[in-house]
Amino acid sequence: MSRVVSKSLSLLQSGRRSLHVSAVSAAKQTMPDPIEHATGLEKYELLAKQAGNDDPFFLKACARGPGTKAEPTIVNAMDTYRSVGCVCNEEDTNIKWMWLCEGAPKRCACGYWFELKVHAAPDKYSLPL
Numbered sequence: 563m564s565r566v567v568s569k570s571l572s573l574l575q576s577g578r579r580s581l582h583v584s585a586v587s588a589a590k591q592t593m594p595d596p597i598e599h600a601t602g603l604e605k606y607e608l609l610a611k612q613a614g615n616d617d618p619f620f621l622k623a624c625a626r627g628p629g630t631k632a633e634p635t636i637v638n639a640m641d642t643y644r645s646v647g648c649v650c651n652e653e654d655t656n657i658k659w660m661w662l663c664e665g666a667p668k669r670c671a672c673g674y675w676f677e678l679k680v681h682a683a684p685d686k687y688s689l690p691l
């Protein structure tokens with residue numbers, strides 16, 4: 563009988579352990595803004611997006627323009643060359659890749675002309691911290 567009582571007491575004692583929680587309210591605490599943590603190119607990109615430019619490195623696909631030799635499709639780049647993929651026909655399941663160099667407009671096999679437009683890349687020694 564006494565053994566049974568002591569066991570139930572030990573269960574009660576272990577059940578009395580309480581979880582200590584500080585009374586600090588989490589209402590005023592928020593996660594920091596990613597821009598505050600970012601540095602370098604990441605911060606450059608986040609600041610550009612904040613300023614309204616959601617594609618500062620020209621990574622999004624663009625539609626072909628007229629594509630004639632007089633009015634070639636302009637491909638933006640941050641160097642003097644860039645690899646360009648042309649989806650020649652809408653129903654194509656492959657992309658025709660080619661290199662495009664500054665000052666040398668190029669014609670894809672489908673007949674569309676492309677020309678590279680070089681933009682200044684961010685200076686790696688003056689990136690935002």
Ligand SMILES: [Zn+2]
Pocket residue numbers: 648649650658670671672673674
């Ligand atoms: Zn093509």
